[in-house]
Amino acid sequence: xxxxxxxxxxxxxxxxxxxxxxxxxxxxxxxxxxxGAGLYTYSPLGxxxxxxxxxxxxxxxxxxxxxxxxxxxVSPLSLWKETGRESIDVLLKFKTRAGIDAVVNPTHEEIxxxxxRSILQxxxxxxxxxxxxxLYQIQTKYRDELRARAGLIRCREFMMKDAxxxxxxxxxxxNFYNIILNVYHKIYDRLGMKNVIDIxxxxxxxxGKISHEFQMVSEIGEDTIYTCSECDYRANKEVLTDKxxxxxxxxxxxxxxxxxxxxxxxxxxxxxxxxYTKSMxxxxxxxxxxxxxxxxxxxxxxxSRVFGCLLEQxxxxxxxxFNMAVAPYKVHIISIGDxxxxxxxxxxxxxxxxxxxxxxxxxxxxxxxxxxxxxxLIGAPIRAIIxxxxxxxxxxxxxxxxxxxxxxxxxxxxxxFDGVMEIIKKEQ
Amino acid sequence: xxxxxxxxxxxxxxxxxxxxxxxxxxxxxxxxxxxGAGLYTYSPLGxxxxxxxxxxxxxxxxxxxxxxxxxxxVSPLSLWKETGRESIDVLLKFKTRAGIDAVVNPTHEEIxxxxxRSILQxxxxxxxxxxxxxLYQIQTKYRDELRARAGLIRCREFMMKDAxxxxxxxxxxxNFYNIILNVYHKIYDRLGMKNVIDIxxxxxxxxGKISHEFQMVSEIGEDTIYTCSECDYRANKEVLTDKxxxxxxxxxxxxxxxxxxxxxxxxxxxxxxxxYTKSMxxxxxxxxxxxxxxxxxxxxxxxSRVFGCLLEQxxxxxxxxFNMAVAPYKVHIISIGDxxxxxxxxxxxxxxxxxxxxxxxxxxxxxxxxxxxxxxLIGAPIRAIIxxxxxxxxxxxxxxxxxxxxxxxxxxxxxxFDGVMEIIKKEQ
Numbered sequence: 024x025x026x027x028x029x030x031x032x033x034x035x036x037x038x039x040x041x042x043x044x045x046x047x048x049x050x051x052x053x054x055x056x057x058x059g060a061g062l063y064t065y066s067p068l069g070x071x072x073x074x075x076x077x078x079x080x081x082x083x084x085x086x087x088x089x090x091x092x093x094x095x096x097v098s099p100l101s102l103w104k105e106t107g108r109e110s111i112d113v114l115l116k117f118k119t120r121a122g123i124d125a126v127v128n129p130t131h132e133e134i135x136x137x138x139x140r141s142i143l144q145x146x147x148x149x150x151x152x153x154x155x156x157x158l159y160q161i162q163t164k165y166r167d168e169l170r171a172r173a174g175l176i177r178c179r180e181f182m183m184k185d186a187x188x189x190x191x192x193x194x195x196x197x198n199f200y201n202i203i204l205n206v207y208h209k210i211y212d213r214l215g216m217k218n219v220i221d222i223x224x225x226x227x228x229x230x231g232k233i234s235h236e237f238q239m240v241s242e243i244g245e246d247t248i249y250t251c252s253e254c255d256y257r258a259n260k261e262v263l264t265d266k267x268x269x270x271x272x273x274x275x276x277x278x279x280x281x282x283x284x285x286x287x288x289x290x291x292x293x294x295x296x297x298x299y300t301k302s303m304x305x306x307x308x309x310x311x312x313x314x315x316x317x318x319x320x321x322x323x324x325x326x327s328r329v330f331g332c333l334l335e336q337x338x339x340x341x342x343x344x345f346n347m348a349v350a351p352y353k354v355h356i357i358s359i360g361d362x363x364x365x366x367x368x369x370x371x372x373x374x375x376x377x378x379x380x381x382x383x384x385x386x387x388x389x390x391x392x393x394x395x396x397x398x399x400l401i402g403a404p405i406r407a408i409i410x411x412x413x414x415x416x417x418x419x420x421x422x423x424x425x426x427x428x429x430x431x432x433x434x435x436x437x438x439x440f441d442g443v444m445e446i447i448k449k450e451q
Numbered sequence: 452x453x454x455x456x457x458x459x460x461x462x463x464x465x466x467x468x469x470x471x472x473x474x475x476x477x478x479x480x481x482x483x484x485x486x487g488a489g490l491y492t493y494s495p496l497g498x499x500x501x502x503x504x505x506x507x508x509x510x511x512x513x514x515x516x517x518x519x520x521x522x523x524x525v526s527p528l529s530l531w532k533e534t535g536r537e538s539i540d541v542l543l544k545f546k547t548r549a550g551i552d553a554v555v556n557p558t559h560e561e562i563x564x565x566x567x568r569s570i571l572q573x574x575x576x577x578x579x580x581x582x583x584x585x586l587y588q589i590q591t592k593y594r595d596e597l598r599a600r601a602g603l604i605r606c607r608e609f610m611m612k613d614a615x616x617x618x619x620x621x622x623x624x625x626n627f628y629n630i631i632l633n634v635y636h637k638i639y640d641r642l643g644m645k646n647v648i649d650i651x652x653x654x655x656x657x658x659g660k661i662s663h664e665f666q667m668v669s670e671i672g673e674d675t676i677y678t679c680s681e682c683d684y685r686a687n688k689e690v691l692t693d694k695x696x697x698x699x700x701x702x703x704x705x706x707x708x709x710x711x712x713x714x715x716x717x718x719x720x721x722x723x724x725x726x727y728t729k730s731m732x733x734x735x736x737x738x739x740x741x742x743x744x745x746x747x748x749x750x751x752x753x754x755s756r757v758f759g760c761l762l763e764q765x766x767x768x769x770x771x772x773f774n775m776a777v778a779p780y781k782v783h784i785i786s787i788g789d790x791x792x793x794x795x796x797x798x799x800x801x802x803x804x805x806x807x808x809x810x811x812x813x814x815x816x817x818x819x820x821x822x823x824x825x826x827x828l829i830g831a832p833i834r835a836i837i838x839x840x841x842x843x844x845x846x847x848x849x850x851x852x853x854x855x856x857x858x859x860x861x862x863x864x865x866x867x868f869d870g871v872m873e874i875i876k877k878e879q
Contacts, residue, residue, distance in 0.1 A: 030518055030568040030584055056566050057528040060551065064566050065584070067518035090458055090495035095608045096524060096591050097555070117545045119607070120595045123488065127525070127555065138484050138492050142460040157456055158495070163524050163591060167548045178521045179547070232854040 024352070026385040026397065031066040032056065035071070043243045045335030046174035050429030052343055052400035054334070061171025061179030068401065069379075070331070071351035073182060075163050076326055076333075079213045079348060080184050083206050089157040089186055094134045096163055100124035100135040106302045113166035129166040132299050132321060135187040139317075140305040149191050149307065149317060152198035155288055159186035171264060173243060175331030176287060182327040188320040189300070191309065196318045199292055200233070201330060203322050207237055207290050215346035215426045217336055223246055223258040224291060227377060233294040237324075239332045248286045253279035290324040343402030345427050347451050352383040354443060355403035357394050359410040367419070367439065368409050374440045380447060405446055407439070421446060452780065454813040455823065458482065459494040461828060471671045473763030479773055480828035482762070489599025496829065497758070499779035499809075501610060502760075504754055505589050507641045507776060508612050511634050517585040517614055522562045524591055528552035530561040534730045541594035557594040560727050560749060560757035563615040567745075568733040577619050577735060577745060580626035587614035589754060599798030601671060602675035606716060610755040616748040617728070619737070623632070624746045628661070628722055631656060631750050635665055635718050637718075642757060643774035643854045644717070645764055650676055651686040659723035666714030667760045676714045681707035714758055718752040771830030774854050775879050780811040782871060783831035785822050795847070795867065796837050802868045808875060812855030832876055849874060 031053030032433075041047045049055045054069035065073055081091065100116060103109040103126060109116075115127040128134060135158055142148070149156050164183045171179055186203070204221060211219040214421060224236035236249055236259055247260035251274040263272050263281075272281045297316045306314045337344045347353055354375055358368035365386045372384040381401060385394050392411075395409075398406055408420040408445040418433040423446060434442035459481030466485075467476045476498055477483045482497035493501055509519065528544060531537040531554060537544075543555040556562060563586055570576070577584050599607055614631070618624040629839045632649060639647040646666060652664035664675055664687055675688035679702040685879075691709075700709045725744045727733075734742045752871045765772045775781055781856040782803055786796035800812040811831060813822050826834055846861040851874060862870035 030570060056569055058523050058562055062523040065521040067520045092495045092498045095486050095490040095492040097490055097593050121597055134486055141484055142458060165525050169549055180525050227628045345710055368713050
């Protein structure tokens with residue numbers, strides 16, 4: 024991509040509601056555009072990051088046998104009435120022109136359960152963990168929130184990965200739940216999220232017995248988390264107390280004092296049990312020919328919120344830091360001046376593109392400082408800077424700027440393609 | 452994928468509204484599940500087809516420099532008021548809990564125009580065709596239709612690729628429009644759609660001057676198309692007459708009689724001009740420092756309708772026929788009996804999967820006839836059938852069943868992996 028063709032808005036004029044560094048970076052770097060309150064357009068730049076996040080989520084879920092599918096954004100209200108959830112506050116209801124009561128789905132337990140009951144007949148269709156039946160989708164959700172905040176952190180419309188598993192026993196549910204708990208940590212690791220912990224969570228509207236949240240520990244978080252100073256106990260405040268207690272609490276496991284932290288919830292998992300399967304009359308025939316109700320788990324990752332969190336953990340509002348897997352472009356080529364540097368830059372661009380690498384190139388007449396500032400906003404981990412001064416010395420400058428380290432090297436200009444490819448291979 | 456793990460419903464009990472062979476095949480083969488009237492869930496099998504269609508659409512649009520992005524499904528009604536389209540019948544309107552008038556978008560002209568006006572300043576950002584600015588997305592749309600019909604052919608919610616281009620002149624718009632017209636034919640070709648023609652179309656609600664529809668000629672189509680018996684004139688009935696004339700008309704170009712056909716619209720393209728850019732106050736500064744209004748084109752492909760059309764053009768309601776690029780699985784392995792055939796099948800499955808081929812395997816105890824019937828419903832073009840009888844003869848049976856041809860071969864069992872790979876390479 025030629026940087027001058029990338030149709031995004033880089034702006035210094037930030038709205039008053041952009042208070043976090045990630046929200047500022049999202050707007051300043053042109054990753055998103057606010058179409059309405061809590062409603063965002065992902066620019067061609069932002070959409071690349073979103074797709075890269077989705078790819079990692081898919082790969083890890085597919086690896087444990089989850090099956091991707093796609094359910095409608097709009098559904099009949101009747102499905103929600105079956106479980107008694109038709110009055111939850113974020114559920115947007117409307118009547119269609121054909122006179123049908125419908126909703127824009129904020130989550131899909133009812134919809135997936137309706138799908139499963141249309142198919143499920145025998146216990147043989149619910150294999151034991153780890154090959155349990157688990158269906159998932161990555162899809163737009165709408166929650167009719169009273170307040171949106173912090174850009175991608177709390178939107179009305181957002182991208183979510185939601186998975187649903189079905190089992191013949193609580194043991195199987197529990198086994199599979201733990202598999203997914205580990206898969207989630209692997210996903211956040213691969214995404215380059217620095218500080219995500221799993222904590223005990225309340226079950227709330229969802230029903231069920233056990234739940235964990237995945238929290239990115241961050242000052243901008245809305246949630247209060249307690250972690251034990253001694254043992255491995257970690258929990259959402261709501262698990263520990265019904266009151267709005269502001270005091271430091273004592274660990275219910277070992278009695279030692281708890282640390283109080285703030286966090287952004289980037290995922291949650293629930294052992295739902297039979298709340299949905301029972302009220303929606305899902306049944307299978309067991310080994311003895313007896314009708315049984317399956318138990319269910321559900322597993323969410325806020326894909327667009329993860330994007331927001333990656334921007335929050337970037338260096339500051341002027342510098343995006345992604346790992347190679349998530350970065351919208353892997354290499355950013357900058358040439359200074361019009362002569363040989365530009366020719367070499369274009370040759371490198373053509374060669375890397377042919378090799379299947381996603382590259383952005385800046386051979387514009389902009390000042391060098393402005394080019395570097397744009398490269399910081401775009402966040403390609405590898406930058407190749409080709410200037411007349413360095414060409415004279417027979418080298419170009421290679422900078423790596425990733426999540427955990429930064430370094431720069433001068434590489435022989437005769438070795439420009441191989442030199443960059445070597446760094447790509449090393450850092451991937 | 453082991454066929455017994457694929458969580459879909461194959462059913463013989465079809466609803467009364469499933470009247471076309473494609474709609475029947477979609478349900479019988481378990482590609483979709485009806486969540487509500489005109490609201491479908493794509494099963495793990497159906498979603499694979501949908502993704503394969505999307506991949507081809509993406510590749511061809513990216514190849515001509517279009518930039519993928521993503522706009523919200525829900526938007527403020529205020530954007531629709533700017534163009535006076537707030538009263539079109541399929542527009543679903545609602546009030547949010549926060550008191551904002553909002554819509555579920557049936558199309559995104561207003562939304563993309565709002566994005567573009569937030570960025571566009573100079574003519575330099577609108578390069579001449581073929582490098583024109585064109586933004587697109589593949590996304591869920593909702594149209595509040597009074598009647599849904601024929602499964603994926605006319606849904607309320609559907610998957611659409613919508614692209615929008617912006618230009619400094621009608622000439623550039625026209626050039627780019629013709630590029631996209633050719634890209635569309637390439638897309639339909641690659642998808643294996645047999646009988647798609649472009650015809651002159653009315654501009655209708657969209658405004659603008661010139662429009663073409665891409666119609667799959669089919670008896671199940673809702674649209675009436677006229678094609679000239681002599682020259683290349685082809686048009687939608689609505690272009691030719693305002694009356695509900697049932698008579699054969701005469702070609703307006705050469706005066707010869709017209710043929711009357713039925714078609715399903717699988718794409719449409721419009722030269723919109725300044726209808727949206729003018730009413731929404733989009734402006735750029737030209738070479739002379741003068742403010743100008745850009746002209747605009749828009750380009751849609753009904754991705755889920757294309758899926759429906761591919762099922763319609765399949766052999767019948769019991770046999771899906773896809774090309775290699777679109778098929779949910781490329782190879783379907785069937786073993787008969789429990790002994791060596793099963794072992795060889797599993798070995799072939801492991802080897803093909805390692806080679807990155809999407810394979811489905813049936814080593815179940817089902818009757819051979821039932822296995823073949825399921826393979827017909829799934830529509831993998833290549834089938835490898837391994838039976839004790841053929842093993843005795845030192846061979847296995849390889850069947851290819853694609854869009855344009857069918858053939859079968861007996862290949863040496865010693866050569867099983869290479870034999871299948873050779874067919875894959877030949878037919879890809």
